[in-house]
Amino acid sequence: LPDNITTDHLSPSNAILLDSAAGEYLAKMGLPEEDFNSYATHRGDHLTAQRATFANPKLFNEMVRNEDGSVKQGSLARIEPEGKVTRMWEAIETYMERKQPLIIVAGADYGQGSSRDWAAKGVRLAGVEAIVAEGFERIHRTNLVGMGVLPLEFKPGTDRKTLGLDGSETYDVLGTPTPQATLTLVVTRANGVRLEVPVTCRLDTAEEVSIYEAGGVLQRFADDFFDAALA
Template identity: 85%
Template sequence: TDYLKLTGREPEQVDLVEKYAKETGLWADQMTGAEYERVLEFDLSTVVRNVAGPSNPHRRVATSALHDQGIAVNLDKALAEEKEGKMPDGAVIIAAITSCTNTSNPRNVVAAGLLAKKANELGLIRKPWVKSSFAPGSKVARLYLEEAGLLPELEKLGFGIVAYACTTCNGMSGALDPKIQQEIIDRDLYSTAVLSGNRNFDGRIHPYAKQAFLASPPLVVAYAIAGTIRFDIEKDALAYDKDGNPVTLKDIWPSDEEIDRIVGEYVKPEQFKSVYIPMFNLDEAEQAESPLYDWRPMSTYIRRPPYWEGALAAERTMTGMRPLAVLGDNITTDHLSPSNAIMMDSAAGEYLHKMGLPEEDFNSYATHRGDHLTAQRATLANPKLLNEMVRDENGEIVQGSLARLEPEGDVKRMWDVIETYMDRKQPLIIVAGADYGQGSSRDWAAKGVRLAGVEVIVAEGFERIHRTNLVGMGVLPLQFKEGETR
């Protein structure tokens, strides 16, 4: 009930929740004598700072173990490159406090603000190649940070508020500085992103971030100062004070007491009420003349969907199918339909260019999900895709959004092959390994393959929600029998 009161819930609702919990036996005071089938013991003193990565949210790594894991290594090389005026190996090109799932906790945001304050007091600065941003999930974050005087501290280090919605976590970090982007290309630089989001699958965060690490908001700020993932964040010096003493992470990391004091003093129920109550004043919203949407035929953001008409509404034969792709294990929805920035040389970029949009307005795949003509061009467009049908002269799988057109046997860009099969009205099948469709429950991961003409996907295993989405789109998910593989 403390949380409900803090976030501005009405007393009647707080009382109702308490009465319900007590009536159903879920009130904590009543559970002291509860008996459990298993008792798990967890020593809180063993909890340390962690990141997750470099390409899966479940790959947790303690920051103290980054060196042993081969991540925080070769810092001398990175620093030497920096002295030469170059971006360092492992450069953090994106540092983002993002995602409503993380920034909805005031303690996380306040911790970032306090770390920024201490860093500013010691004269620490963000590295110039780091694109930093702050996108809380709620406008309340601005209110308590402003009252606590912490928002200017974050802004000084480059973490000004850019939006109140999904941004970097969903691949919408925006374009890099052209000079930085070109250096990454010219040097084939190993560059990374550090963000406080909840997904970091291959190719999701940014096309030029080869890998991405999930971290808490204060750690994101620290990595913006460090500038490279090669930096051992627990040991290496972020800078040196006027007396030549090293400044490390522990010198600027806020204590629990400091965080509690700010949260207790500056996070108030009135802030939540001022933001959320007006959202439900529907009578004040502008009323449309008609309840029907006025479809605009040239829009690249929202277009009348085709799912209930034409070939898509016809019966599936599930005969004479050709394989579009043979994929391995752990294919994520980011492989199937990425949400990140649209590049000019991509199929979607070429389409938007023909529609008259300048490259700076391409935005991301996720923002065009209401226009199937743009969104379907993201199907299997992840540059990290490994289609086992596409191999080099040595038999090695070639990485990229590629497919082999049959019966010709020509290897082409995935969309070009899909478009050819669509013209031929060729039914398709995808074969995959275990855990097909894991990650975000992205609708276009199912819509895209259906529009491409895929009628069946046979895999060693499916992620539950994605399997349901496939069924909803009319794609038949089939699973190999136990012991059988692709």
């Protein structure tokens, strides 16, 4: 993803259209189109809200290109390793069925804009376990930690472009997450070439490490509750 990805890219609040993944789902459930309303009104309905993840038609996913090489606009993704371009929700469904953990690679100022819980919830429910970006908006980074998603930051001078990433790679993260630790992002290209890229762990405090290791703030709360009950 490019620079300046907003929470509206991650989880839009606009009206739900019939030809969207959420609209198709609501129609299948028997809801008349005039009652679809907006994504914002379905925040308590995870089956609809999930389908809002990256559903913004103004999204630019750099894995999807036009014939001239420019990035194609839309809620689109490329399923790997097949290379098949689909609507974002179909790609998410495919990876969920495969139980394939995912990573998001992004530019600067990831997650800016209004604070939306589903901007972090949606990507976590899609199977995203880590996000590596050039920088994070403060509140969204905190929300990611609360959902059990690991925020990683490229070191200065390194980004998706200098590394020549195109989305066909597989990724792993090596090292023990501690506050501001340097971890290793292992990038394996489709041709087998392996890169080891130092990245900064953006768990900024010991408390955030504890929340992340529990799997998120709700899981941490449950752990504390049961520990107290057994004490």
